[in-house]
Amino acid sequence: MRATPLRWWRRQKRLRLLLIAAAAVAVLQQQLLWHRPPRLLELRQASASSGPAALSLRFSRPIQASSVTTSSKLQPPLPFTIQGEGNPLLLLPAVGARIEQPLELRLAGRDKRGLSLPTQRWFWDPRPDLLAVVPVDGGEQVRLLTASGAWTPLTPVWPAITQSVALGDGSGLGLVSRNQQGEHQVWKLELKRNHLTRRSSDLGSARAGRLQPFSTHAYVFASLSSNASGDLLVQAAAQALGPEPPQEEVVLWERGGSRRSLGLDPRGPIALVPQGGAMIVPESDGLALRTLPPRPARRQLLPGSRDLSSFRPVGGRPLPPRHWPDFRRSLELVEPAQAPKTLWLGQEALLASACSRGGDRVWALLLDGIEQPVLTVLALSRDGGERRQRLLGWELEPGTGLSYDPTTDRLLLALRPLQLPAPALGSSRAEPQAGLIDATSLELTMLKGPVRQVSWLPPG
Known part of the structure; x- marks a missing residue:
């Protein structure tokens, strides 16, 4: 119809x-x-390469960076800069500023039309947690140093923990445990930390989460490395049947849980480049920089008798020690498209090194003497400046290194009291302890309690 x-x-x-x-x-x-006024959509810790402490700010619409600088405040008072154009922005405390306590951030600003962002109040602790492998009844355990000075446990107790590696994004730990039969297991421990909250009472140290085994198989040995993306490189060898040598495998255990077999045959421990996407592989004729999949395969070689001591955080450039035919050692800084720059050359043994964000400051641990060995911390600057401080009465715990925290400007290491003459057979040696060195004054402070290994856990 x-x-x-x-x-x-x-x-x-x-x-x-x-x-x-x-x-x-x-x-x-x-x-x-x-x-409608602009809104803050996301506030998070930025990657370590952005600076010693950095916050990423994302808004509902572009914000005037200058207005955020003039309207926002950090308490205790701390100078900072705002980088970026509109959205997102990056808040960076001034270079060289020491952060020795949690910060209160009052965030404000205006958008391009002059509308004000409602003032936000946040509490932020960008300092890393201090972790240690400590001896306990029944073996060893990873513990965290709380603000009160007590050690709180994070892992089960194993007969031994041969390696503990903090994931570069602060999301967890890579661990290698060893049982009484000498068999090694690889683990990943998830960690959760409230380092950025709306209430100061909610700030806290890392807490243990899920403990995940890498494999049900036991290994003859295992070595780990991590990068800022939270990937974990597992280099392990399983016992072969019969007279064959152990079968080594190299696997990239990615942040999301997937795994990639890399099919390498290295001549020593592999180290992931901090920024991700590459690794340093020891080879028979030097150190090779190799890309990680899925990036196209590329290889660059640094020839000579060199080891890997540490990385420069920005750019991930290595600081390799070099061994010379006349038994001297040197520490070099590798720059793109340039010959390695020698930072130090001498007769002492080079035990460990650490580097500031841009490579302007470098620290090294040197050992000199045989009957009466002397441990020295050496501070180097890019312009050739040099300072030394003897650590009399102490020796570096074998197998440990030196690590730098730019937020508090401190170096972390494990030191054992030096015993001269050496203890007699059957007598016990003094336990190593965690030591903190002021990176500017080189003053040493020792922490109470025995440790086996020490490391920083970034806030992530």
């Missing part, structure tokens, strides 16, 4: 009214959104 002209006209009128109403609602919504 065909509609009459009157009914057709009424339908058209209702349709026009609906279209007009929809347009009016759209205009009203547009006006409301136009006059």
Whole structure:
């Protein structure tokens, strides 16, 4: 049945009214959104390469960076800069500023039209946690140093923990345990930490989460490395049947849980480059920089008798020690498209090194003497400056290194009291302890309690 002209006209009128109403609602919504103040959508810790402490700010619309600088404050008072154009922005405390306690951030600013961002109040602790492998009844355990100075456990007790590696994004730990039969197991421990909250009472140290085994197989040995993306490189060898040598495998255990077999045959422990995407592989003729999949395969070789001591955080450039035919050692800084720059050359043994974010400051541990060995911390600057401080009465715990925290400007290491003459057979040696060195004054402070290994856990 065909509609009459009157009914057709009424339908058209209702349709026009609906279209007009929809347009009016759209205009009203547009006006409301136009006059609505900007909102903070995300506030998170930025990657370590951005600076010693950095926050990434993302808003509902572009914000004037200059207005954030002038309207925002950090307490205790701390100078900072805002980098970026509009959205997102990066908040960076001034280079060289020491952060020795949690910060209160009052965040404010205006968008491009002058509308004010509602003032936000946040509490932020960008300092890393201090972790240690400590001896306990029944074996060893990873523990965390709390603000009160007590050690709180994070892992089960194993007969031994041969390696503990903090994941570069702060999300957890890579661990190698050893049982009483000498068999090794690889684990990943998830960690959770409240380092950025709306209430100061919610700030806290890392807490243990899920403990995940890498494999059900036992290994003859295992070595781990991590990068800022939270990937974990597992280099392990399983015992082969019969007279065959142990079968080594190199697997990249990625942050998301997937695994990639890399099919390498290295001549020593592999180290992931901090920024991700590459690794340093010891080879028979030097150190090779290799890309990680899925990036196209590339290889660059640094020839000579060199080891890997540490990385420069920005750019991931290595600091390799070099061994010379006349028994001297040197520490070099590798720059793109340039010959390695010698930072130090001498007769002492080079035990460990650490580097600031941009490579402007480098620290090294040197050992000199045989009957009366002397441990020295050496501070080097890019312009050739050099300072030394003897650590009399101490020796570096074998198998451990030196690590730098730029937020508090401190170096972390494990030191054992030096015993001269050496203890007699069957007598016990003094236990190693965690030591903190002020990276500017080189003053040493020892922490109470025995340790086996020490490391920083970034806030992530």
